[in-house]
Amino acid sequence: MTQPEQPRPGGRERFLKNLATLAVRLIYRSVEVRQEPGETAAGPQLAVSNHFGGAADALIQAYALDRVPRYIARDVIWRYPVAKQVMEFVRAIPTHKPEDKGAAGNDQMFRSTYDALHEGDLIMIFPEGITVEEPTMGRIKTGAARIALGARADGVEGIEIIPSGIHYEDKGTLRSKVWVNVGAPIRIDAEIDRYAPPGTAQDASNREAVRVLTAQIEEQLRRSAPDYADWEEERALSKAAAIALRSVPGAPSRVDFGDVSELSNRLSAANETAKERVVDRIGAYVADLDALGLTDERVVDAHRESAPFARHVLWNALIGVLLLPFALIGALLNIVPFALIWLIGRRKLGPAVAATVKPLASIVLFGSTWAVAAWWMSGVWEAGGALALLLVMPLYLVIVFVVFERLSAVARAWRGWRSVRGADLRGSVVEHRRAVVEAVVEAL
Numbered sequence: 001m002t003q004p005e006q007p008r009p010g011g012r013e014r015f016l017k018n019l020a021t022l023a024v025r026l027i028y029r030s031v032e033v034r035q036e037p038g039e040t041a042a043g044p045q046l047a048v049s050n051h052f053g054g055a056a057d058a059l060i061q062a063y064a065l066d067r068v069p070r071y072i073a074r075d076v077i078w079r080y081p082v083a084k085q086v087m088e089f090v091r092a093i094p095t096h097k098p099e100d101k102g103a104a105g106n107d108q109m110f111r112s113t114y115d116a117l118h119e120g121d122l123i124m125i126f127p128e129g130i131t132v133e134e135p136t137m138g139r140i141k142t143g144a145a146r147i148a149l150g151a152r153a154d155g156v157e158g159i160e161i162i163p164s165g166i167h168y169e170d171k172g173t174l175r176s177k178v179w180v181n182v183g184a185p186i187r188i189d190a191e192i193d194r195y196a197p198p199g200t201a202q203d204a205s206n207r208e209a210v211r212v213l214t215a216q217i218e219e220q221l222r223r224s225a226p227d228y229a230d231w232e233e234e235r236a237l238s239k240a241a242a243i244a245l246r247s248v249p250g251a252p253s254r255v256d257f258g259d260v261s262e263l264s265n266r267l268s269a270a271n272e273t274a275k276e277r278v279v280d281r282i283g284a285y286v287a288d289l290d291a292l293g294l295t296d297e298r299v300v301d302a303h304r305e306s307a308p309f310a311r312h313v314l315w316n317a318l319i320g321v322l323l324l325p326f327a328l329i330g331a332l333l334n335i336v337p338f339a340l341i342w343l344i345g346r347r348k349l350g351p352a353v354a355a356t357v358k359p360l361a362s363i364v365l366f367g368s369t370w371a372v373a374a375w376w377m378s379g380v381w382e383a384g385g386a387l388a389l390l391l392v393m394p395l396y397l398v399i400v401f402v403v404f405e406r407l408s409a410v411a412r413a414w415r416g417w418r419s420v421r422g423a424d425l426r427g428s429v430v431e432h433r434r435a436v437v438e439a440v441v442e443a444l
Contacts, residue, residue: 013068020062027359029175032258033064035182041066044117047162048144050225051126053171054356064180069124117151131352135228145213146204153203161186165225167261172354179258183224228268236279238264244440246300253300274443281439285432320406327403330396337365
């Protein structure tokens with residue numbers, strides 16, 4: 001299919017895209033995005049996403065998709081002064097939920113959404129309607145289907161629904177990994193007869209059409225998003241997936257989080273007997289590793305040539321040592337927000353709440369610190385000094401993260417090497433590891 005011409009983003013969208021990129025790269029260690037080139041770059045599109053991470057989900061999607069979407073959000077947010085200005089700046093569209101106070105309806109929401117799709121905008125909706133604590137897709141609501149069918153009946157041509165699943169390594173922890181899996185689009189015009197056969201109403205008033213389209217949206221979103229029984233199953237299947245990927249001939253011991261998540265999601269769709277076999281066998285293998293103080297990466301490295309592993313460790317150590325003086329300066333410059341975020345982390349927060357609070361607190365605290373420092377510097381070095389400080393402080397913060405993560409990797413490698421050197425890996429460890437791989441292959 002020929003991609004539609006991609007319009008040049010305006011100043012507001014470029015600013016929001018750059019802001020989301022800066023925030024995401026500081027908050028998360030890595031964010032992998034898998035989508036077809038230009039898939040979300042132009043045309044009237046309605047993106048649907050799982051909602052496991054609260055406000056972090058919106059931030060990540062703004063970074064991952066080709067365009068910054070216009071979000072459909074609860075109208076209660078507009079009741080708070082600062083939040084109202086933010087929502088208006090990002091051009092969010094308010095929607096009313098029955099459990100919220102007030103007698104507002106959603107006629108204006110549908111009208112605003114139709115107008116946005118007429119303009120060729122990208123709209124984002126979280127069809128579960130709530131933030132979900134467990135890594136399980138909830139039953140999705142009919143709003144996305146009603147918007148798509150209603151907009152088409154209103155004259156919008158070429159509407160696509162884009163499933164975009166967010167996978168968190170640990171949604172409540174800063175500097176963790178994220179994978180965004182953008183699935184195949186649902187093209188409403190091409191499939192309209194499937195939802196509403198000729199002779200029936202082809203709009204949102206057709207309940208059967210809404211039901212069928214909602215079921216298709218849910219099916220495709222479940223393929224893109226995580227869908228596990230609970231966190232215990234997610235951790236077990238993710239570990240098994242990583243082990244299986246490392247067992248592929250020529251594969252590195254450090255596999256991409258996106259590849260692990262994709263394979264783990266496939267395992268979650270296997271039958272219950274096959275999943276139980278994987279979970280049981282990974283449990284036995286992990287018990288072996290814990291008893292020896294090992295990780296699977298170290299077991300793999302012990303059976304391979306030592307030269308690549310040594311080069312990896314030395315490279316990390318070299319970068320860490322060379323950047324250490326700059327990291328110390330960065331830690332000093334940002335010590336106040338670091339301390340406040342550490343205090344926030346000490347509070348007992350649920351994973352979904354932490355996924356919202358920590359990124360937002362990081363943006364506000366670090367941004368405020370840099371703004372205050374730049375304002376102070378403007379009185380000393382005038383505008384040039386303030387601008388220089390605004391550029392330098394984020395850079396030094398990145399260096400802090402790089403040094404900490406590189407030196408931590410060296411420390412883990414050293415501990416693992418010492419454990420492997422004294423361990424007999426020819427016994428149950430090897431057998432249990434082989435059993436994990438066989439269980440994964442059987443489940444697929």
